[in-house]
Amino acid sequence: MTAPTGHTHTRKPEPLEFDKPRVSIAKPEYRFDMQGEMPEPERVERAMKSFVKDFGRTAAIYMESCIHCGMCAEACHFYEVTKDPKYTPIWKLEPFKQAYKREYGPFAVIYRALNLKQKVTVQQLQEWQELIYDSCTVCGRCSLMCPMGIDIASLVSQARHGMFNAGLIPHELWSVTERARLEGSPLGATPKVFKDRLEWLADDHEVDIPLDKANADVLCAMSSIEIMKYPDSVVATARIMNHLGVDWTFRLDGYEATNFGLLSGNSAAQKLLTMKIIDAAVACGAKTVILPECGHAYTALRWMGANMYGQPLPFRVMHIAEYLAEQVHEGRLRLKQVKKSVTFHDPCQVVRRGGAIEAPRDVLKALGVELREMYPTKGTNWCCGGGGGVIANHRADDIRYKTFRIKMEQIEKTGAEMPVTTCANCRQTFDDGQAHFKWDTEMHSLLELVADNLVEEET
Amino acid sequence: MTLLEFARGPGLQWAVTIFIVGVLWRLLGVFLLRGKRDLSEPRQPAAWKGLRLIALRSWPRREFLEGTAFGEVMGYTFHVGFLVSLFFFAPHVLFFADVARGLIGTDLRGLIGVGWPTLPNGIITLLAAVSVAALLAVLVHRLVNPVKRLISNFDDYFSWFVTVAPLVTGLAAFSHLSGWPYERLLAYHLLAVELLLVWFPFGKLMHAFTIFAARGATGMIFERKGASL
Numbered sequence: 001m002t003a004p005t006g007h008t009h010t011r012k013p014e015p016l017e018f019d020k021p022r023v024s025i026a027k028p029e030y031r032f033d034m035q036g037e038m039p040e041p042e043r044v045e046r047a048m049k050s051f052v053k054d055f056g057r058t059a060a061i062y063m064e065s066c067i068h069c070g071m072c073a074e075a076c077h078f079y080e081v082t083k084d085p086k087y088t089p090i091w092k093l094e095p096f097k098q099a100y101k102r103e104y105g106p107f108a109v110i111y112r113a114l115n116l117k118q119k120v121t122v123q124q125l126q127e128w129q130e131l132i133y134d135s136c137t138v139c140g141r142c143s144l145m146c147p148m149g150i151d152i153a154s155l156v157s158q159a160r161h162g163m164f165n166a167g168l169i170p171h172e173l174w175s176v177t178e179r180a181r182l183e184g185s186p187l188g189a190t191p192k193v194f195k196d197r198l199e200w201l202a203d204d205h206e207v208d209i210p211l212d213k214a215n216a217d218v219l220c221a222m223s224s225i226e227i228m229k230y231p232d233s234v235v236a237t238a239r240i241m242n243h244l245g246v247d248w249t250f251r252l253d254g255y256e257a258t259n260f261g262l263l264s265g266n267s268a269a270q271k272l273l274t275m276k277i278i279d280a281a282v283a284c285g286a287k288t289v290i291l292p293e294c295g296h297a298y299t300a301l302r303w304m305g306a307n308m309y310g311q312p313l314p315f316r317v318m319h320i321a322e323y324l325a326e327q328v329h330e331g332r333l334r335l336k337q338v339k340k341s342v343t344f345h346d347p348c349q350v351v352r353r354g355g356a357i358e359a360p361r362d363v364l365k366a367l368g369v370e371l372r373e374m375y376p377t378k379g380t381n382w383c384c385g386g387g388g389g390v391i392a393n394h395r396a397d398d399i400r401y402k403t404f405r406i407k408m409e410q411i412e413k414t415g416a417e418m419p420v421t422t423c424a425n426c427r428q429t430f431d432d433g434q435a436h437f438k439w440d441t442e443m444h445s446l447l448e449l450v451a452d453n454l455v456e457e458e459t
Numbered sequence: 460m461t462l463l464e465f466a467r468g469p470g471l472q473w474a475v476t477i478f479i480v481g482v483l484w485r486l487l488g489v490f491l492l493r494g495k496r497d498l499s500e501p502r503q504p505a506a507w508k509g510l511r512l513i514a515l516r517s518w519p520r521r522e523f524l525e526g527t528a529f530g531e532v533m534g535y536t537f538h539v540g541f542l543v544s545l546f547f548f549a550p551h552v553l554f555f556a557d558v559a560r561g562l563i564g565t566d567l568r569g570l571i572g573v574g575w576p577t578l579p580n581g582i583i584t585l586l587a588a589v590s591v592a593a594l595l596a597v598l599v600h601r602l603v604n605p606v607k608r609l610i611s612n613f614d615d616y617f618s619w620f621v622t623v624a625p626l627v628t629g630l631a632a633f634s635h636l637s638g639w640p641y642e643r644l645l646a647y648h649l650l651a652v653e654l655l656l657v658w659f660p661f662g663k664l665m666h667a668f669t670i671f672a673a674r675g676a677t678g679m680i681f682e683r684k685g686a687s688l
Contacts, residue, residue, distance in 0.1 A: 057490060061669060074525075106489065145527070147531075307497065355684040
């Protein structure tokens with residue numbers, strides 16, 4: 001096996017496992033958490049060069065601003081459940097802060113001349129792999145806590161670029177990113193599989209699912225978790241779009257919104273995967289791209305897509321919950337009343353960091369549910385513990401399950417009959433946690449709830 | 460040259476020079492880096508909205524208060540005590556007016572007809588003493604709190620020292636600490652201030668400037684997305 005970029009790959013990504021509560025690679029106990037053959041100094045240099053490659057003014061300001069108050073620890077679910085200080089969010093960046101001061105900051109010359117900051121070692125980076133990948137979901141709760149206003153989560157993402165280029169990422173993230181790069185989907189939802197699934201779902205559920213239309217107003221994308229584990233979400237999408245009478249399509253050249261390039265720190269793969277959807281949307285002249293119930297897919301295209309494209313996107317990008325809320329507001333989506341109490345789990349990338357805070361709640365209101373908010377909720381809601389690629393990383397299972405207890409407690413306190421979310425990755429984390437703890441509460445999809453309660457027009 | 464003459468003369472000049480050059484160097488070293496243009500379609504305009512986060516982040520959200528109240532209260536206490544002592548103690552105001560007259564030939568009263576206000580010495584003494592107490596509390600907290608102890612480095616402890624030293628030496632000079640000549644106490648106080656000025660650009664005291672830039676930058680990014688502030 002060789003380095004992740006610029007090298008020939010000699011090992012294929014691992015086979016996938018579909019029979020477990022979460023979709024993942026098979027036999028995760030065989031680990032290769034260091035990728036590629038290269039001298040240790042080169043690894044460090046690659047990590048640091050890559051870390052600063054995109055180092056703009058904002059990141060440098062952040063690096064100069066930390067006062068080591070430690071308050072960010074109070075916001076982190078991994079610290080909350082362990083009280084281990086190593087999970088303090090800003091500490092997760094320590095080698096990168098060290099390298100910044102020594103190599104790139106305004107006083108780097110002094111730091112180097114007097115050796116005030118030691119050179120970062122590969123052993124340090126290996127040690128920090130757990131902190132950057134296993135115990136950070138990039139949920140950004142710490143970024144809301146920092147009194148200096150440092151967006152710590154964005155720095156963790158930047159550190160992941162460095163770790164990827166040093167060949168120092170958790171094995172599963174490397175493997176699924178490679179699979180996405182080579183096959184078009186991290187979890188086996190290749191174009192052929194997707195096409196077969198659409199045909200099967202269309203037959204089974206008696207629903208029209210347009211595919212590869214040359215022109216369409218709306219391009220829909222799905223996440224691989226939905227395609228492989230929650231195919232009802234694909235059906236729900238089709239039902240709703242057909243119900244709205246929208247000119248829409250799926251396209252085999254751009255259907256997979258999951259972006260493990262973003263999660264792993266592989267910028268090249270991130271761009272490749274993002275560009276597939278952009279190119280497909282441009283090809284069919286879509287005015288709107290609707291992203292699935294997937295948090296990081298939203299970040300990848302809605303907030304980073306144009307920057308990957310190099311110009312403003314020639315179409316709107318909406319999370320499915322935003323689209324549904326828009327349809328509700330415009331009176332096009334009429335829904336049956338669901339006589340249940342519901343609590344809403346806020347997916348971090350959609351709500352806290354994505355800004356779609358009220359849209360899912362507006363849809364729930366239209367469904368007539370009794371919404372019982374968790375505490376804390378909305379922007380400060382706790383993460384499910386599986387975001388940022390953590391659910392895919394088996395090594396992180398123990399600590400992830402610990403953080404999941406927070407969610408169980410939050411939801412149980414509401415006494416709501418039905419928890420709902422709008423992220424398939426959160427949903428998978430909940431399903432896995434439910435199975436692990438033999439919890440009797442099942443997470444539901446907002447999208448599927450809407451599809452199940454469409455008011456059909458009288459003919 | 461006596462110690463006091465040094466502290467009032469070349470010591471102060473060098474300290475101020477290092478402070479100004481160092482602060483400018485560090486700020487320019489960051490601000491002259493390229494800023495990345497965000498091409499995503501904003502959810503809402505954010506041109507001046509960074510200001511909102513600058514204000515909001517001055518006090519933690521209700522959800523975070525429980526775990527951070529000690530740090531917030533102590534932090535505000537010593538910051539307020541330090542700044543009020545610095546800017547409203549009558550001898551300091553006279554000193555600044557003297558410096559202004561030396562630099563620009565006039566002081567605030569000469570410019571706008573009104574002098575800089577001062578507070579009674581008793582209040583300043585009390586505030587400075589409370590500030591020292593709060594600084595001792597945050598030092599103890601840094602030493603005993605596992606999170607703070609882990610993430611602390613030389614900068615944290617030295618910055619603490621250069622912050623508390625002017626307060627302690629100032630209190631000592633003002634109270635004419637028995638057995639010590641006033642001139643020597645005053646010289647120590649001035650040297651403590653100069654140490655603070657010299658260290659300021661190199662350590663975390665720079666947050667006095669960068670806090671607004673960091674909050675403002677995050678505020679602009681988050682407002683643009685409509686994300687939680």
